[in-house]
Amino acid sequence: MSIVTPSEARPPAIVARGLHKHYGTAHALRGVDVEITRGEIVAIMGPSGSGKSTLLHSLAGVIAPDAGEVRVGDTVISALDEAGRARFRLTRLGFMFQFGQLLPELTAEDNVALPLMLAGMKRKSALVQAHEWLDRLELAGFAKRLPAELSGGQAQRVALSRALVTSPEVLFADEPTGALDSLTAEKVMQTLTEVVRTTGTTLILVTHDGRVASYSDREIFIRDGLVLDPAAAGAR
Ligand SMILES: Nc1ncnc2c1ncn2[C@@H]1O[C@H](COP(=O)(O)OP(=O)(O)OP(=O)(O)O)[C@@H](O)[C@H]1O
Numbered sequence: 001m002s003i004v005t006p007s008e009a010r011p012p013a014i015v016a017r018g019l020h021k022h023y024g025t026a027h028a029l030r031g032v033d034v035e036i037t038r039g040e041i042v043a044i045m046g047p048s049g050s051g052k053s054t055l056l057h058s059l060a061g062v063i064a065p066d067a068g069e070v071r072v073g074d075t076v077i078s079a080l081d082e083a084g085r086a087r088f089r090l091t092r093l094g095f096m097f098q099f100g101q102l103l104p105e106l107t108a109e110d111n112v113a114l115p116l117m118l119a120g121m122k123r124k125s126a127l128v129q130a131h132e133w134l135d136r137l138e139l140a141g142f143a144k145r146l147p148a149e150l151s152g153g154q155a156q157r158v159a160l161s162r163a164l165v166t167s168p169e170v171l172f173a174d175e176p177t178g179a180l181d182s183l184t185a186e187k188v189m190q191t192l193t194e195v196v197r198t199t200g201t202t203l204i205l206v207t208h209d210g211r212v213a214s215y216s217d218r219e220i221f222i223r224d225g226l227v228l229d230p231a232a233a234g235a236r
């Protein structure tokens with residue numbers, strides 16, 4: 001468990017410069033610069049279609065920007081090919097999505113163990129680590145259940161366990177509570193932020209929900225593929 005130190009002592013977790021991304025004629029990112037400090041919780045906010053998911057996917061190496069650079073720790077991931085980025089994501093990053101994206105045919109414990117097994121760990125060892133996370137997120141009694149046999153909040157906690165089981169440096173979450181009622185969403189956000197704070201994990205999430213964003217240290221506003229000036233955003 002790492003100790004949270006003052007931000008000036010922490011190196012950046014992610015630096016992105018001059019990001020551009022086109023989808024056909026759509027110009028989804030139009031020159032985005034972002035710097036995120038290690039251990040920081042950042043919420044990316046903006047209207048539908050403004051480029052939030054495209055930015056998140058570029059920072060995580062899910063997609064490669066058409067121009068610009070993304071550095072995670074010491075690695076320029078925008079310079080890696082697709083296989084290199086996939087390897088980097090598997091071993092160094094964690095992901096959580098709006099609908100959890102648990103594999104429906106796998107039990108909760110196997111869903112959580114999967115990233116470790118994909119990275120080459122034997123199932124037995126992977127299950128031991130999976131159970132540590134399931135216990136920690138109060139899911140010990142649900143390990144053998146299929147996703148369809150879980151509530152929305154339980155499924156999101158399984159998804160969170162799966163995202164954290166590899167001890168990622170950065171956790172990415174796209175609308176992590178988008179499919180949940182507001183009470184369950186609050187609980188998932190409390191668990192999510194408590195866990196990333198105690199582990200020192202950097203968290204970058206996308207949300208259009210101010211209550212979700214209120215758990216962050218900082219909000220990044222994006223509109224039409226451009227990050228709004230923080231001062232301007234503050235004066236909205
Ligand atoms: N695969 C794609 N093919 C074509 N256009 C795309 C694709 N993905 C995104 N776009 C376009 O790029 C722009 C930014 O999309 P993006 O998904 O990043 O928005 P968003 O802010 O995440 O929106 P939402 O809040 O609705 O999820 C939009 O105009 C969208 O239509």
Ligand SMILES: [Mg+2]
Binds near residue numbers: 052054
């Ligand atoms: Mg989106």
